[in-house]
Amino acid sequence: MTPLTLNHYLLASGLLFSIGFAGVLLRRNIITIFMCLELMLNAANLSLVSFSRFHVGPDGLPNYNAQVLVFFIITVAAAEVAVGLAIIVALYRARQTTHVEDIRSLRF
């Protein structure tokens, strides 16, 4: 079997991103759309971590700047999930639906 290259990981990351992308475009349930957004964020994390491992510095360690960026992405994503789910709950209280096609007007 051929050894693993950076492109293998980038392929996995890109395919995961496209699955999330397809979910955002095709699904109509707002919570599922939100979960697909999380998939896309994690695909970006996978490519960052593989780039980090690919660039071994002179001290023989991976480049940790990418991992710090992943740390920030995870923190921001957690905050985003909390705010987004609070908005979904407020929307559900006002409209009793989580179906995006039922939510058409800007103000209500």
Added chain:
Amino acid sequence: MSPILFWILTILMLSFGASVVINRNPVASALSLVASFLCLASLFVGLDAFFIGVIQVLVYAGAVMVLFLFIIMLLDLKAENRRHFNKGALAGGALVTVGFVSQFLRVLESFKAGSKPFPALGAARIEDVRSVGNALFTDFTLPFQVVGVLVLVATIGVIVLSRRELK
């Protein structure tokens, strides 16, 4: 990481990711998402990013998914009944996705620098918690504090949003 393990984990991760999109029941989607995140965490560990792998399991597969499941059960969502699909939107979404994947594959094919195997690590041992923490508190102090403010703002925002009466 051995190639066989990589392929098994990747296929598992992608198929659980696809089942997030395919499942009609939101609880099943959320549980597939947890499984997909666990496979992703093991890929991180295979890339010698142990700290990120642990954070992935704790924050994503733990905290974030508990929040998702909590909200799904709070809203008492049933499995989506089969609605009449908007054929045009469905075809458009599929078309955009296929276009994206084909473009992505072409870019990957022409990316020659990435077709080399991973270089071996020279260090005797990896102390990645120490290294990430070091970078966090020296080079990235300002972004770290900005993220702290962001989390505070998000907390206050969630409390304001989830009050009964929005003024």
